[in-house]
Amino acid sequence: MTALATPGQRRRAAARANGGATRRPWTLSAAAVNGSLLLVTAYTLLPLVWLVTAAAKNTPDLLGGNALGLSNFHLGQNLHDLATADGGIYFRWYLNSLLYAGIGAALCAFLCVCAGYAFEVYAFRGKEKLFGLVLLGVLVPTTALALPMYLVASEVGLVNTFWAVFLPSLVNPFGVYLARVFCAGYVPGEVLEAARMDGAGELRTFWSIGLRMVTPGFVTIFLFQFTAIWNNFFLPLVMLSDSKLYPVSLGLYAWNTQTRSEPTFYPMVVTGSLLAVLPLVVAFVALQRHWKAGLTAGSVK
Amino acid sequence: MSEHLTRRSPRGRIGAPALLLAPFFLLFTAAMLVPIGYAVYLSLFTEHRSGLGFGGSQTVFTGLGNYSRALGDAAYRAGFVTIGEYCLLYIPVMLGLSLLVALLLDSALARARRFFQLALFLPHAVPGIIAALVWTYLYSPGISPVLGALNSGGLHPDLLGHPLPAVVNMAVWEWTGYNMVIFYAALQAIPREVLEAAVVDGASPLRTALDIKLPLIRASITMVGLFTVIGSLQLFTEPMILHGNASAAVSTWTPNMYAYTAAFDRNDYGLAAASSVLLALVAAALSFIVTRATRGRSERRTEATA
Numbered sequence: 046m047t048a049l050a051t052p053g054q055r056r057r058a059a060a061r062a063n064g065g066a067t068r069r070p071w072t073l074s075a076a077a078v079n080g081s082l083l084l085v086t087a088y089t090l091l092p093l094v095w096l097v098t099a100a101a102k103n104t105p106d107l108l109g110g111n112a113l114g115l116s117n118f119h120l121g122q123n124l125h126d127l128a129t130a131d132g133g134i135y136f137r138w139y140l141n142s143l144l145y146a147g148i149g150a151a152l153c154a155f156l157c158v159c160a161g162y163a164f165e166v167y168a169f170r171g172k173e174k175l176f177g178l179v180l181l182g183v184l185v186p187t188t189a190l191a192l193p194m195y196l197v198a199s200e201v202g203l204v205n206t207f208w209a210v211f212l213p214s215l216v217n218p219f220g221v222y223l224a225r226v227f228c229a230g231y232v233p234g235e236v237l238e239a240a241r242m243d244g245a246g247e248l249r250t251f252w253s254i255g256l257r258m259v260t261p262g263f264v265t266i267f268l269f270q271f272t273a274i275w276n277n278f279f280l281p282l283v284m285l286s287d288s289k290l291y292p293v294s295l296g297l298y299a300w301n302t303q304t305r306s307e308p309t310f311y312p313m314v315v316t317g318s319l320l321a322v323l324p325l326v327v328a329f330v331a332l333q334r335h336w337k338a339g340l341t342a343g344s345v346k
Numbered sequence: 347m348s349e350h351l352t353r354r355s356p357r358g359r360i361g362a363p364a365l366l367l368a369p370f371f372l373l374f375t376a377a378m379l380v381p382i383g384y385a386v387y388l389s390l391f392t393e394h395r396s397g398l399g400f401g402g403s404q405t406v407f408t409g410l411g412n413y414s415r416a417l418g419d420a421a422y423r424a425g426f427v428t429i430g431e432y433c434l435l436y437i438p439v440m441l442g443l444s445l446l447v448a449l450l451l452d453s454a455l456a457r458a459r460r461f462f463q464l465a466l467f468l469p470h471a472v473p474g475i476i477a478a479l480v481w482t483y484l485y486s487p488g489i490s491p492v493l494g495a496l497n498s499g500g501l502h503p504d505l506l507g508h509p510l511p512a513v514v515n516m517a518v519w520e521w522t523g524y525n526m527v528i529f530y531a532a533l534q535a536i537p538r539e540v541l542e543a544a545v546v547d548g549a550s551p552l553r554t555a556l557d558i559k560l561p562l563i564r565a566s567i568t569m570v571g572l573f574t575v576i577g578s579l580q581l582f583t584e585p586m587i588l589h590g591n592a593s594a595a596v597s598t599w600t601p602n603m604y605a606y607t608a609a610f611d612r613n614d615y616g617l618a619a620a621s622s623v624l625l626a627l628v629a630a631a632l633s634f635i636v637t638r639a640t641r642g643r644s645e646r647r648t649e650a651t652a
Binding site: 074075078079081082085086088089090092093095096099107108109156157159160162163164166167169175179181182184185186187188189190192193194195196197200212213215216218221246247248251272275276278279283293294297298301302311314315318321322325326328329330333336337340341 | 361362363365366367369370371373374376377378380381382384385388443446447450451453455456457458460462463464465466467468469470471472473474475476477479480481483484488489491519522523524527528531576577579580582583587590602605606609610615618619622623625626629630633634
């Protein structure tokens with residue numbers, strides 16, 4: 046990352062030094078540039094600000110369109126309602142999401158790193174063909190797969206079980222591609238050679254050297270898969286009918302369908318949504334370095 | 347590449363790579379290849395229920411019957427038209443906005459770059475279903491403070507009545523920042539010498555942006571465009587929520603929604619499978635064409651510079 050930032054900084058300094066010499070049209074003045082950026086930022090933040098303030102409103106205020114006002118603070122009451130509705134099922138959904146996304150993403154990232162490492166470090170027959178198959182998997186739309194997965198799951202009796210949502214979330218062909226890119230960048234062949242000279246077996250070399258060196262890649266894949274599973278809606282919608290197995294996304298959907306007949310569900314959907322967004326926002330703020338690296342590795346050559 | 351491989355690969359050790367690849371490919375087969383194969387298989391059969399349902403149902407081979415039923419259904423074809431309209435509206439707006447923001451951030455005049463990047467990326471951290479819920483509420487009369495403000499200004503737009511712009515706006519909100527980060531990273535990777543040369547030649551920042559920066563990040567733009575088209579074909583969550591709250595979008599508005607209704611409202615698995623397979627085929631064909639086209643172009647460019 047530092048290698049990426051430095052030329053940018055140098056360039057900016059150079060451009061600043063040159064700035065006085067070239068005449069700029071008014072559209073490119075600092076005020077216009079930063080003003081436009083602020084405008085777009087306001088657009089991206091407005092719905093989130095609304096979500097925060099709306100979570101502190103009771104039903105009449107919310108339905109009265111007063112969500113952006115600061116009077117009548119009901120967040121405590123809403124949280125209490127959320128915790129007690131349907132015997133506290135919301136936090137059960139939350140726990141489910143943590144299980145699906147936490148364990149699922151960790152396992153998925155590990156499997157991706159294993160495969161990506163094998164593709165990068167070893168030569169074997171049919172390797173590039175096999176890798177081509179993985180890349181083909183990247184191109185198959187995941188939601189077009191959800192129905193076929195349901196059909197298979199119903200054939201083998203997995204529909205409406207934890208595994209129906211958990212197992213498919215362990216597979217991410219794009220993660221394998223990313224892992225291979227990361228291994229190429231982070232694991233020097235000389236180090237592996239040295240380990241072999243010292244008599245370490247292949248798996249031991251992978252476990253104690255390769256895996257350690259590619260940790261940033263592991264974290265990146267974990268982060269992306271965690272988000273993908275946490276956000277997944279179509280697969281659980283198709284697979285699950287027992288509300289005790291729902292992830293948060295599906296639970297909120299179910300509650301939202303009830304708001305038409307029962308408007309008291311509105312504050313619960315809104316407050317529940319806010320809580321469901323928090324872990325992801327925290328993760329993305331804390332791990333900026335990683336998702337930026339991941340986006341770059343995946344998309345810029 | 348080959349030199350790289352021989353340097354790294356020890357001879358006569360097949361066990362380790364096989365062991366490292368096996369778990370992924372086992373699951374890959376179970377969760378991707380088998381469902382695709384099974385969907386293709388199912389799409390070739392249809393269920394006939396006899397009489398009053400006493401005789402149970404019979405599975406009959408219909409060949410491509412389900413495919414012609416799906417393609418013959420105006421509702422299914424309308425789903426692809428919807429996607430086409432959606433792409434025509436969404437892609438220029440989203441790509442244009444994310445490129446513009448990336449160029450603004452990359453200009454020497456931008457301040458607080460880290461803040462802007464994070465604030466613009468945040469919508470991507472919001473699950474699609476929650477984004478759809480929030481925006482649907484913001485479109486709803488009574489709930490929405492935006493509509494409230496417009497109403498008091500004498501404007502009474504029907505934001506829920508037009509599913510296409512409503513869904514496009516949700517998608518623009520979710521993806522602009524994400525793609526902007528990709529473009530910004532690509533812009534930062536442009537060699538400094540190239541831009542300095544442009545400045546020396548007297549190019550204005552605007553000309554530099556349009557004639558030098560944009561062509562140099564064309565690979566990223568194509569990549570993002572490709573993933574956007576594949577993503578657009580899968581459109582489901584947002585219109586589904588909008589449909590639930592407003593009935594503005596019909597239940598077969600997109601091909602994915604059509605397949606979902608076929609499976610769960612009509613229990614017509616053959617039709618659902620056929621429409622899913624067709625959708626996957628269209629997505630695969632599109633991405634194949636685009637990757638081929640871009641690869642061809644970048645190879646030609648490499649030759650030209652070499």
